[in-house]
Amino acid sequence: MRIPALVLACTAALALSACGSSDDPSPTTTTAATDAGAFPATITHTFGTTTIPKAPQRVVTVGFNEQDFALALGVKPVAVREFLGLYAYKTRPWAPGANSDPTPALVGGAEINLERVAAARPDVVLGIYSFIEKGIYDKLSRIAPTVAQTKDFGVGAVPWDRQLLDTGKALGREAKAKEVVTEVNAQFADAKERHPEFQGKSIAVAFESGGTTFVLGDDDLRQQFFTGLGFVTPKDAGKEYQEDNLSRERLDVLDQDVLVLITDDDKGLLRDPLYRRLKAVREGRVINVRATDAFAGALGFNSPLSRPYLLKQAESRLAAAVDGDPATKVAAPE
Template structure:
């Protein structure tokens, strides 16, 4: 995933936020029960090797979606990454009670090493943190640290790989495997029930400020839809799309997430696109549950979004321009 697209997506919509908590709150938040004999565990990632000697009880989730992966395994982190966007993390529907007790904040666009250290973690998880190797080295001096796998670029690990890596680190690998199997089964059911998705080209685009950009096929948000059978167009992954090049959005389905600044849907050139004229645009606001769930792209948010988006996608590809795409709830 390109760094430009991460920053723009975060600024317009989605990812983590939190309120600072007391030390007592943090202490009670990290209790975990790992599988017998799971430790010690050694994990080698893109930057180094972490040896986790015993079940972690104070987990710092410093990645932009990391909190959900930890929560899916029954663990509440003592520290999390702050939000850069408009989505209200405190009331995200797929993770009720996620921030009770309240975890400490450890930075937004950049991770604060001081704040991480102050949370006294015994494990730092940052598979989706985008930290560089230098920062990783400093974090590893605070506590065992796990980032993206060797074969994945920063921010590029698929959600299921992230889930399994998190499960290993927490001594809950078997549970993580069950979660992955369950979520994948739901997607398989959706593909079976909607064979018309297969082979259709779908673009995820963001309207942020005055800019419009689309996501490449290595972006977690785009992968959500390829997991349903859609294909990523060859011209996806455009950094700055001018009005004269809006044709790069003109494919079978367009998922448009907007902050409302430019009002692209009112642009005459946009209205001329076939995807717009035939009602095959799924448009949502940056602060919506839809955008938030797509941004987290976690084992908790993926099933939630699946229930929201499948009816919209079915309406968009049914071949009838008169069919209106239902609004997500």
């Protein structure tokens, strides 16, 4: 997976806000004690191993969703990387206080600003969902011990629970990480039990902007949110329907039991006659999401904080989409 598949298909149209940074950001705020005997902690990842000698006091996150994972463990970073897309992530409802005083400094958006990372004086840099390459990793490692993603999965495809467990080890909060994983997984298990009708239903998750449409595959964390509820990724002769730029001639790829369509306006695909003739559209099996909606932002973060929030948003809408009654309206997400 590449960074373009991470963002909400609208980065090209997005003017990133300035990445301002305090010269002396406040120390990391913590609300939980570290596990006894947690340090030194050694973590194996795609670029080798990283040893963190003692409990970090100044945490910098350079992954696009990384700040939520630290916050879920009671750690507020001193500096973070911006979340790409149109969603106003600084006021995301599932992470109240994330941008309150002390406000984390910003260390980049599409690209990491190494000078700003260094200015934050980190004890550890978390970059599990950062899509960094070896050269950037080496430069970050010269600033502070840096944790990249595990090599057990493709680039950007580390499941949220593994990301949290690795983050917990780096921060000396493995016990808390396991507790959070158990709690979130229980919520999804309960939802699956409430909705056996989700099991085996095909779902396409697509993003459209400026005439470009792409469809997610199983290796994408956003698709995994829905497959975690029992839905399946559509296949064609055993191959995923994963497209970077879906042509109008292949809009049939979107014609699944459920379609989640995220767009940045209502003037493109939504008005396309070929799209409007899809059976899923005619029968009301589409969850239409705007890129500015909290639904889109929560799906993009796909964190231990945003997943429970998104589950509450998505559950009733998914149920309405698969109930077999075209008269049932699928409510617009918030």
